Amino acid sequence: MNLPSVGIAIIGVALFSDFINGFHGSSNVVATMISSRAMSARNALALSAVAHFCGPFLFGVAVATTIGHEVVDPKAITIVVIFAALLAAIIWNIITWAFGIPSSSFHALVGGLIGAVSVDFGFAMIQMRGLLKVIIALFISPILGLVAGYLLMRLVLFLARGASPRINWFFKRSQIITSLALALSHGTNDAQKTMGIIAMALVTIGYSSEFSVPWWVVALCAGAMSLGTAFGGWRIIRTLGGKFYKIRPVHGFTAQVASAFVILGAALLGGPVSTTQVVSSAILGVGSAKRVSRVRWNVVGNIVAAWVLTIPASALLAALLHLLMRSLL
Numbered sequence: 001m002n003l004p005s006v007g008i009a010i011i012g013v014a015l016f017s018d019f020i021n022g023f024h025g026s027s028n029v030v031a032t033m034i035s036s037r038a039m040s041a042r043n044a045l046a047l048s049a050v051a052h053f054c055g056p057f058l059f060g061v062a063v064a065t066t067i068g069h070e071v072v073d074p075k076a077i078t079i080v081v082i083f084a085a086l087l088a089a090i091i092w093n094i095i096t097w098a099f100g101i102p103s104s105s106f107h108a109l110v111g112g113l114i115g116a117v118s119v120d121f122g123f124a125m126i127q128m129r130g131l132l133k134v135i136i137a138l139f140i141s142p143i144l145g146l147v148a149g150y151l152l153m154r155l156v157l158f159l160a161r162g163a164s165p166r167i168n169w170f171f172k173r174s175q176i177i178t179s180l181a182l183a184l185s186h187g188t189n190d191a192q193k194t195m196g197i198i199a200m201a202l203v204t205i206g207y208s209s210e211f212s213v214p215w216w217v218v219a220l221c222a223g224a225m226s227l228g229t230a231f232g233g234w235r236i237i238r239t240l241g242g243k244f245y246k247i248r249p250v251h252g253f254t255a256q257v258a259s260a261f262v263i264l265g266a267a268l269l270g271g272p273v274s275t276t277q278v279v280s281s282a283i284l285g286v287g288s289a290k291r292v293s294r295v296r297w298n299v300v301g302n303i304v305a306a307w308v309l310t311i312p313a314s315a316l317l318a319a320l321l322h323l324l325m326r327s328l329l
Contacts, residue, residue, distance in 0.1 A: 003207060006079055010201045013086045015224040018194040020093045021105040022052060022228025029183045029229070032252030032283065038175040045230055047176070048183040053226035055187025056195070056218050071110055071134065074211070076117045076125035077200050080325050085112030086197065088318035096306055103306045104274035106193050108314040110134050115315030116322045137273050138307070141262070145278035148258035149285025156254050157290065171249035178256035185264035186275045187225060195221045251286050258282040277307060 003011075029051075030044040039047070089108040096103040110131075117125050160167055195213045198221070202208040259275075259282045266273040 004205055007201065007205045007207055010079065010082055010086075010205075011198055011220070013083065013090075014194050014198050014201070015220055017086050017090050017093075017105075017109070017197075018221050018224035019228035020090055020097075021194070022049075022225035023097075023231050029179055029186055029256075029279075031279075032247050032255050033175045033179050035247040036172065036175070036249040036252035038172040038249060038252055039179075044179065047180065049226045049230040051180050051183030052187035052229045053222045055184040056192060056222045058184065071127060071130045072113050072117045073121075073125040073127060074200065074203070076121045077204050078120065079201070079204060080322060081113070081116040081120055082197060082201050082204070084116035084318045084322040084325060085109060087321050088112035088115065088314045091317055092310065092314045096310075101306045103310050104138075104276050106274055107134070107138065107307070107310040109193055109197070111311035111314030112318040114311070115318030118315070119319045119322045120326075134311075137266075138277070138311075141266070141273040142277045142281040142307075144262045145259060145281035146285040148262055149255055149282035150289045151285075152258045153251075153254045153286040153289035156250060160250070168249045171253040174253050175249070175256060178253055178260065181260040181264070182256045182279075183229075185260045187222065192221075194224075247283075251283070255279070255282045255286045258285065274307075 029048045030041070033039050033044050034041050038044075086109075089105065089112045092103070092108040092111075093105055114126055114131070192213075195217050198217050199208070199211055199213045202214075202217075203211055208214075259279045262278050262282070263273060263275055
């Protein structure tokens with residue numbers, strides 16, 4: 001069965017959203033590596049882009065299934081709802097990128113779905129169990145990243161006590177491996193969110209009889225995110241890589257290991273955590289393990305505010321876009 005033009009349009013917008021996600025989220029993977037001078041910016045982004053493409057093929061699509069079934073009732077998914085949700089997520093990501101704030105692309109997408117569905121069908125079509133799962137992850141994932149970063153940094157400092165400065169060479173070189181693991185986990189978790197949206201759209205337009213993620217959707221989404229990652233969101237890279245505190249090789253290594261452990265574990269379990277939140281909080285945990293006062297907490301406050309506002313702000317944007325599109329159509 002040939003894909004209708006409206007399906008092609010939805011996939012195009014979804015892939016652009018995935019590109020923005022990769023562009024926005026590349027900072028999560030490469031910021032500490034670039035700031036600690038473990039690798040040049042060009043090489044770091046290239047390595048990250050390749051890993052982002054491979055991630056979804058290696059670790060499955062459990063997260064795509066979560067976002068496709070558990071946030072809103074599938075009967076409430078219409079073409080206008082999908083367009084409004086995607087456009088709201090794109091606009092919010094661009095706004096936060098312009099201010100150099102690392103917000104969650106996933107939460108922007110969830111907020112977009114909630115806002116668009118609420119306008120069309122009311123809050124009865126919001127699946128509270130799935131929404132509660134997202135909200136719990138909103139608060140739990142930063143705590144997990146913070147604790148993992150803090151504990152791992154304390155362990156690394158204990159094991160490296162009395163070591164010569166040459167150990168920095170180990171931490172620099174090791175970041176090639178840890179950033180690869182982080183990029184794989186990020187690509188696995190984040191690319192799947194757009195896969196879930198496209199899979200919902202394919203059911204809505206009658207192309208698929210049931211919710212499933214075809215291999216070509218996996219390839220397109222992985223490719224779009226990989227391309228966005230290759231370009232790099234430099235405003236956010238500067239925030240994560242230098243505005244919290246001065247990143248040293250040991251900080252980059254430890255933050256990446258802690259983040260990859262939390263994100264990949266969540267992806268395998270189907271938990272759609274925010275990569276941005278985990279990485280940012282892991283960097284904070286690593287920095288505070290040695291001295292809490294070294295972290296610039298005023299910058300942290302701005303980021304936390306963006307985290308809290310992402311879902312309601314993108315929901316409002318989607319609601320307004322939905323009303324506009326419905327009036328025009």
